[in-house]
Amino acid sequence: MKNVGVALLIAVLLAGGVAAAQPKYVVLSDIAWAPFEWVSEKGAYLGFDLDVMRAIAILEGFEIEIRDTPFDSIIPAIIAGRGDIGASGFTITDERALVVSFSEAYWNSNQAVVVRAGSGLDLEKIVSPGRILGAQRGTTGSFWIEDEWVPLGVTLVEYETYPEAILDLLAGRIDAVVQDVDPSKMAVLQYKGQIEIAAIVDTGEQFGFLVAKGDPKGILPKIESGVAELKRTGAWDLLIEAYFGPALGAIEAAWEKCIPILLVERDPLRYAQCLVAELKP
Amino acid sequence: MNLSAWTEIAPHIPVLLRGILVNIELLLGLISLGLGVGVVTALVEVYGPRPLGWAAGAYTWFFRGVPEIVLLFLFYFGLSQFGVPVSAFFAAVLALGLRSSAYQAQIFRGALQSIPHGQMMAARALGLGRVKAIAYVILPQALRLSLAGWSNEFSSVLKDTTLAWGIGVVEVMRQASYIRARNFTLTLPIYITVALMFLVLTYVGNVAIGLAERRLRVPGLEGRR
Numbered sequence: 001m002k003n004v005g006v007a008l009l010i011a012v013l014l015a016g017g018v019a020a021a022q023p024k025y026v027v028l029s030d031i032a033w034a035p036f037e038w039v040s041e042k043g044a045y046l047g048f049d050l051d052v053m054r055a056i057a058i059l060e061g062f063e064i065e066i067r068d069t070p071f072d073s074i075i076p077a078i079i080a081g082r083g084d085i086g087a088s089g090f091t092i093t094d095e096r097a098l099v100v101s102f103s104e105a106y107w108n109s110n111q112a113v114v115v116r117a118g119s120g121l122d123l124e125k126i127v128s129p130g131r132i133l134g135a136q137r138g139t140t141g142s143f144w145i146e147d148e149w150v151p152l153g154v155t156l157v158e159y160e161t162y163p164e165a166i167l168d169l170l171a172g173r174i175d176a177v178v179q180d181v182d183p184s185k186m187a188v189l190q191y192k193g194q195i196e197i198a199a200i201v202d203t204g205e206q207f208g209f210l211v212a213k214g215d216p217k218g219i220l221p222k223i224e225s226g227v228a229e230l231k232r233t234g235a236w237d238l239l240i241e242a243y244f245g246p247a248l249g250a251i252e253a254a255w256e257k258c259i260p261i262l263l264v265e266r267d268p269l270r271y272a273q274c275l276v277a278e279l280k281p
Numbered sequence: 282m283n284l285s286a287w288t289e290i291a292p293h294i295p296v297l298l299r300g301i302l303v304n305i306e307l308l309l310g311l312i313s314l315g316l317g318v319g320v321v322t323a324l325v326e327v328y329g330p331r332p333l334g335w336a337a338g339a340y341t342w343f344f345r346g347v348p349e350i351v352l353l354f355l356f357y358f359g360l361s362q363f364g365v366p367v368s369a370f371f372a373a374v375l376a377l378g379l380r381s382s383a384y385q386a387q388i389f390r391g392a393l394q395s396i397p398h399g400q401m402m403a404a405r406a407l408g409l410g411r412v413k414a415i416a417y418v419i420l421p422q423a424l425r426l427s428l429a430g431w432s433n434e435f436s437s438v439l440k441d442t443t444l445a446w447g448i449g450v451v452e453v454m455r456q457a458s459y460i461r462a463r464n465f466t467l468t469l470p471i472y473i474t475v476a477l478m479f480l481v482l483t484y485v486g487n488v489a490i491g492l493a494e495r496r497l498r499v500p501g502l503e504g505r506r
Contacts, residue, residue, distance in 0.1 A: 032462035039459035043296070069449045077449075080358040082366070161458070163465045190465045248463050 024063040025084035025219060027053050030071035032161075034186050035243045036089040039068075040252040044259075048243040049087040052106070053209075055235065055268035056226030072138060075100055078212050085219060086210040089180070091140050101215045103223045105206035111141050112184035114177045115198040116169060123199040126176050129153025134165035134174040140205050141178035162187070170194060180205075182244055189247065230268060238272035246279045254278035286470045293460045293471070300456030301478050307373055307442040307452065312435065314378030319385030320420075326386065327393045328415060337386070344383035350447050352376040357448040373445035381438050388430040392423035425497050432490040436483050453478065 029049060031037045037047035045066050057064045064085070069077055074086045078100055091109070092102045115121045126133070127149050135141035137158040145156045157174055159165040165177045166187050179187075181200060188195055211219045230236040243251060258274035261267055326337040344352070357372040367375070396419050404414035443454045457471045 032458045034462055038462050041292075041463070067449065068451055068455070070447060073448065076354075076358060080361050082358065082361055161461075163461050163468050166465060167468055187465055 022061055022063050023217075024065065025057075025217070026082070027064045027066045027085045027087050028069040028074045028077055028083035029066060029086070029088040030074065031066075031068045033071075033089060033183060034248055035182060035251065037087075038248070040255070041249075042252075042256070044252075044256070046252065046255045046259075048239060049089060049209075051239060051243075051262070051271075052227070052230065052236075053085065053087050054262055055230055055239075055271070056223055058262070058266045058268060059226045059229050060222040062222065075210070078210065081212070084211060084217060085223070089207050090210055091205050092208040096210070099213055100210040101213055101220060102208035102210050103220050104227070105208050106227055107207035109140075109180045109182065109205050109207060111144055111178050111201045111203050111205070112181045112197045113199045113201060114166070114169065114179065114184050114187065114195050115175065116172075117194055117196045119175075119198075121175065121198050123201070126198060127152055127154060131155070131176070132157060132174045134159055134168055134177045136160070136162045136165060136179065139179065140203060141180070144201065144203055145178055166191070166195065186248070233269045235269040235272040238269075238276045242272065242275035242279055250279055251275075286467055289464070289467060290470045290474060293467070294474070296456050296460065297453055297471075297474060297478065300451070300453030301475075301482070303370075303450065303452040304439070304442040304445075305482070307370070307377070307445055307450070308439050310374035311378035311381055311442070312438060314374060315381030315385050315434075315438070318379065318382035320389055320424075322382060322386035323389035323393055324415065324420075326390050328411075341383040341386050344380045345387075347380075349377065349380060349441055349444050352380055353444060353448050369445070369449040372448060373442075373450050377438060377441055377445070381434060381441075384434050384437075385431065388427050388434060389423060391430070392426040393419060395426060396422050422499070425494075425499065428490055428494045428497070432487050435486055435490060439482060439486065440479060 027050075029037045029045075029047075031039055031045055031047070031050075033047075035047055036049045037045065040046055045068070050066055053064055053066070067083060069083065071088060074083070074088055074090075075096065077083045078086055086100070089107075089109075090096065090102075092105060096102070113123065113126055115126070125131075130153065132155045133145050133149065134157045135145055137160060139162075142156065142158050145154060150156055157165075157168070159168070162177075162179050162183060165174070165179070168174050169177050170191070176198065177184075178201070184197055188197060209220075209223055211217070227236070230239075242254065246254075254275050257278055258271055261274055262271035265271075322337045322340060325333050326341075327334075329337065347355075353373060353376045356367065356376040357369060360367050360372065400418055400422075401414055404418040405411070409417065442452060445452055446455045453475055457475050460471055461468050
């Protein structure tokens with residue numbers, strides 16, 4: 001009888017433990033790429049990718065820990081089991097798909113060609129022999145220049161980070177910088193009157209979230225159903241409206257005010273509505 | 282870069298200071314690990330039995346020969362393959378600390394070998410055992426002699442701590458990139474500020490080592506006043 005009681009107790013504890021302990025996944029992101037992910041003045045991690053991850057975690061019943069990781073190290077870390085999800089504006093490429101598994105594309109991003117304001121350069125003049133173009137190493141911008149434009153006589157200069165490329169552009173050492181459209185817009189906003197977007201190149205680039213090859217933990221279906229739910233309720237479009245357009249400082253203020261709705265009340269839709277309402281002029 | 286950029290930097294200084302605190306923690310961890318392992322390695326190389334001496338030599342050869350960033354990756358990603366999931370901070374202290382121990386071992390080895398052999402003979406003649414002679418006679422002098430070379434290693438590893446971002450330790454360079462990501466225009470002033478912080482730290486550290494050198498000096502031993 002006593003043994004039965006103990007067994008029952010253990011069974012109850014186990015069941016309780018299983019119900020209470022949600023799976024926890026480590027999300028890796030290089031958090032210095034506004035507006036997809038960046039660190040606010042007060043040190044909070046925010047951005048489109050990260051809020052989408054938080055919302056999906058709530059909808060699908062898992063916990064996440066967001067860990068700032070150098071972009072180049074995210075895929076190696078996932079392969080080594082040091083993280084579960086890569087959410088850092090990853091372009092889906094065949095090369096990467098050999099070593100990790102991607103979610104459905106969640107974002108279409110083309111490449112912007114940024115030049116010094118008043119330089120009078122258009123795409124035709126930029127892509128001509130003798131021109132020097134900059135891009136961040138390992139990004140689609142640099143691959144695009146390498147594959148499409150270097151054969152036409154353009155020289156590619158690679159930089160560790162995007163802001164360094166912009167600095168060299170301002171210094172006059174290069175003629176243009178190629179980078180994803182949204183961070184480019186952010187740069188133009190910050191260097192008002194000094195740089196401008198000369199052209200947008202349709203590279204057909206798509207972003208995906210990534211997990212270990214073959215998705216051994218079964219995370220991708222959760223991500224996909226979470227994204228679908230966000231889209232169905234309209235929260236997805238509201239998050240896009242909030243993150244792509246307003247100045248970073250304004251987004252940070254709105255985020256700080258609204259984030260309890262997401263993290264405490266666990267309501268992604270009302271959270272997204274709050275963000276957009278706060279950002280209305 | 283204009284003057285207004287410098288006033289814009291002011292509110293970010295606390296963030297950078299928080300970052301450099303992590304570098305200082307890394308430094309303290311790695312340099313004490315390097316000191317402990319380095320002294321032992323040097324002693325083994327100089328006084329240990331042949332095979333152990335070879336092992337110590339191989340150890341310093343490895344840690345002096347492999348680039349720091351590779352060591353960081355080996356410790357952070359490599360250890361987890363063997364089921365030891367070390368944190369990024371701990372992996373950085375281990376990788377940079379063991380690397381530093383190899384360099385420090387060479388500093389101490391040179392100092393140990395510079396103590397005239399007559400001292401060992403004299404100590405033994407006075408009835409001290411070999412181990413005691415090393416511990417009480419040779420090593421205290423050798424450590425004093427090492428300080429000048431050691432200050433070099435200190436200055437060098439202090440700056441190496443910025444490499445820890447490579448495996449995700451959020452130190453001062455990472456804090457700088459956070460600020461830069463939201464204020465492109467501050468790129469140069471931010472890095473100049475970081476440079477100044479390191480200059481101050483190097484200065485303070487070397488002054489402290491210089492003071493220690495003076496305090497610990499045995500008159501007549503180092504051949505200068």
